[in-house]
Amino acid sequence: MTLERIALISDVHGNLTALEAVLADIEARGITRIFNLGDYVGKGPRGREVTELCKTRCEVNILGNWDDFLPDPEREYDNEAMRWWKEQAGEENGRWLRSLPFSHDFLISGRRVRLFHASEETVHRRVRFDHDEGEFVGLFRNTDATGFDSPEPDIVGYADTHDPYYETDRGRRTVFNTGSVGNCMSDPTPVYVILDGVMDSDQEAPFGIQWVRVPYDTEAEIAYATSVEMPEVDAYAYELRTGFYRANLKHDEQPTYHRKG
Template sequence: MERMALVSDVHGNLTAYEAVLDDIERRGIERVLNLGDYVGKGPRGREVVELSQQRCEVNLLGNWDDFLPDPERTIDDEALRFWLAQLGPGQGEWLRSLPFCHDFWLSGRRVRLFHASEQSVHRRVRYVRSQAEFESLFANTEATGDGPAPDLIGYADTHDPMYEVQLEGRAVFNTGSVGNCMGDPTPMYCILEGELGSEEVAPWSVAYVRVPYDVEAELAVAREMEMPQYDMYELELVQGIYRGHIDAWRAGEPLTGYHER
């Protein structure tokens, strides 16, 4: 049985990432796969990219990794300029060149990992979604390429962990987020276990791990670096409330679940 750790959506939160990688190492897991969104929101995208290059066997493209360093985009937002400036030489090109998805066999299941959906890193599939959206996740597209159709999908993007299985044994799971998980902001990653590379049916599992970390140390770095949108970052890391709800939260309005937006 092989174990692999799936991490995603670190978003420049180096303190949380180091805590998660330390936990993975303590468990003796050597394979680490990153499902994207290394940069943006948090202050230390450069260090997160460097650590991912060193520690991750597979690195996939996320939506932030695609649009933030796009040389054809004009960036007129202070926060975006800050996050872009944090990248080291060549890191923007490395991010945009990352593969879209990663396919492999595990205990007789064809697994496909990607960041957001089968179509694009910019198309989001929420926990609350249509049946058509669920079924489309298993399709081969121009982005995924051809090959055996998957029956186990792992993705990220929404910062909202979930697991769902339907008829024919097709299952979907979301890894949650290392850098700013919603609801419970404690960093989260997945452990996928099974007979790696085997087309023979065998036991397999997916487990979720929460890793406490020094959130105040991370926020202190953001303040020291005078990172734009600090209040929004603090709201996500401390309260687990999406930054788009900051005005409603300040006004004391009741908030619906993040997955519904």
Template sequence: MSRTLDRIAVISDVHGNLTALEAVLADIAARGIRRIFNLGDYVGKGPRGREVIDVCRERCEVNVQGNWDDFLPNPDREYDSEGLAWWLAQLGEGQGKWLRELPFCHDFLLSGRHVRLFHASATSVHTRVRFDHDEREFLGMFANTPATGDGPAPTIVGYGDTHDPFYEVGNGGRVLFNTGSVGNAMDDATPVYVILEGVLGSPDPASFAVQFIRVPYDVEAEIAVATAMAMPELPGYISELRHGVYRGDMDDPRARKYHRA
């Protein structure tokens, strides 16, 4: 007798964009999905990091740490950027501590496959692996490291960080996917998330799926909020939200500089 497959929504890189997050959560709810795993970068770039954290703490079953979540509330860091200081000031009481204490990764079984989710790479939230990685970088995503801890090596790895969604299969049936970004999607600026489907917690082989979902939202409403709050770096934020053009590339739309996250 076949079992109904479990579905998990995997989101990442909301970056203070509450309007996009609410649209994605509404889409997830409309599909009847109750489990949401969040791969980090709740704050920075957008105006409402505090509200995003509150929503994710309430709605997400799993929350892991992103690079912004580590460095923005770092008490030992000095900020010479108006934007960084402003985004830090938006955090509510205790939220910086919560961000810095988030787990590095989350491991589980799905249809007989070991799944590992983290923000950027197997070694650090600050080590970036692009979609055009080499074989060494690909294999490194499946390694056990001091950051991930010991345990069964994963056969499926999902991550965020680069805002570039992709799906790749390598030697040994290893699956690597990037969720893309909910709040700061590039090129196609439409928020994107992933649905994992399979038998959760089962060591037995069964069907599984990785599906990418794009969710339109009210971009102008989000821009209006950022404008009303007098958020620094507003022209760059508008460029990213309206056109999917990274703020560093605004003067040269043909350029594509992979240092976005």
């Protein structure tokens, strides 16, 4: 029995400084397989660089909500920041992002894992950590988006909310959220997940889920965004420094809990 480790990253959002720090940590641990759960672009200044790096470093790349709507060629923006992020990512990367698969299934230590960005139905529906029972159960359903060819999963890993968490029920079903590399909430330190087990095996074996926080040079990332005159740079800096959404800036609030924004 050979245990293998896989790194799961997500929600880099154009923050190349954070991504490079996380990739360095993954490499230092000897992990060679990386799966990306989406949202490469938007919010940060280097969506193009992030996308191109993930093309080469990630074995699996999955569609995120920003990857779907931001590069949409049929969509016109009257928002300066949206236009800037779309142009910075580039048309070729935009086409690649919108072509990414919705989900990815695999076996590890006798458990079927399904990864997607936000929900079992669409990248545009959010399931927060304080969901109800119906939302929990729904995450395991086969849908038009996930396909009906595979059995329903035992474990669901997703992203989107930038909130890392873990939950199980009495049926041994497990849900976890990877958190965010480039725009993590509450604790703004980049976070990713390591899965540990016997890959591609339908036999029960040891299995683990681990979250890893990786410090990085936040001020260097903010300085770069400022130097290229990225729109909404003050809001970006606020999120990276505090771990609270930029909506709080509009109300001049001092939040104690990020859902407030």
